[in-house]
Amino acid sequence: MGTEVVLVAGFGQNDVADEIWRATPGSVLVRHDLRGLAEGVVRRWVDGELTVLELAHGCVSCTLRLDLLPLLENLGGTVVVDLDPALEPEAVCFALLEIDVRVEAVVTVVDRATWLADAVGEDSLEDRGLGAAEGDDRTVAQVVVGQAEFADALVLTGPTGDNVLEAVLDRLNPRAPRRDRAGLDVTALLAAVPGDARRGRFDDGFGTLLQGEPPLEPAHGVSITHFVERRPFHPARLHDAIDSLLDGVVRTRGRVWLVSQPDAALWLESAGGGLNVGNLGPWLAAVGDWADVSPERRAVASATWDERFGDRSQELVVIAASASPEEITEALRAALVTDEELALADELEFADPFAEWHDEMEEL
Secondary structure, eight states, X not given: OOEEEEEEXXXXXXXXXXXXXXXXTTOEEEEEEOTTGGGTEEEEEETTEEEEEEOSSOSHHHHIIIIIHHHHHHHOEEEEEEOOTTOOHHHHXXXXXXXXXXXXXXXXXXXXXXXXXXXXXXXXTTTTTOOSSTTOOOBHHHHXXXXXXXXXXXXXXXXXXXXXXXXXXHHHOTTSOEEESTTOOHHHHHHTSOTTOOTTOOOOSOSOSSTTOOOOSOBTTBEEEEEEESSOBOHHHHHHHGGGGTSSEEEEEEEEEETTEEEEEEEEEEETTEEEEEEEEEXXXXXXXXXXXXXXXXXXXXXXXXXXXXXXXXXXXXEESSSOHHXXXXXXXXXXXXXXXXXXXXXXXXXXXXXXGTTTOSOO
């Protein structure tokens, strides 16, 4: 019998994982505590039975590879995994690709009292004493936004009535059903997850950035900026413009085309004050053989193909809680190369602050 997994993520999950476990007859509850990971110690509970694990290398990937993956394979049936607050379900689901496990749902718990402040803040996990290991430089915003964005369903705790938070979640993850923790009906919640929900699946970074058709009109000061241009960015000016994506912004995600790296599609992602830039791989315009390219990507590229630039383009989606969408658009547009720079692109040497990130992200 294969293993079906329900992942429960979030800061301050309270007892939501326990509630899902109790509502799922025959399931097993697995919980990890990574607070001792830097010293090579992980505490793990299986249906309440504690095991203290000692790892030669204290890191999240070691915990997943050496403990969680073999454990899930051996347990079989339905397993509810209560993730340590420092764990992002996307990273866990990526690790699960190595084994025969089906992700039934990712459920993220959102604390109304703290989530929005965390999502636009600059605190690191280390500042909160939650760093998963030495060198873990992630911000709290990157974790809480990633947990909510990757979820198939959201459970909200704390006092109701925060219209700004609701507007952000409408735009961050519009398809995930949301339920209040008070009186939570687990069966109804899981049944409300759409049939085509992510359930741990990944895309290649070249798909639609407006998943779930989020509302595009501003509400309660929350806005979406969808920036699309057929002109490369000047790397130094884009680097300067990044500040506009970090102040009062919950999330930025999208593909970037730099004049200094014409063949590489870069991925830019921010949450609060945290930023990641990585390499998605080449644009199709720089690829001679499309045999290994997905049919979906080929179809999109063919439909939007530009005679001069091929499939190269800028596309960024910015969800702002308080920042001005007009100022964001203005800053990004000002970072594009001029006609003269574009005409001389092959002759000019551009200082490129993004070069060091070029190989950081090979795949999502």
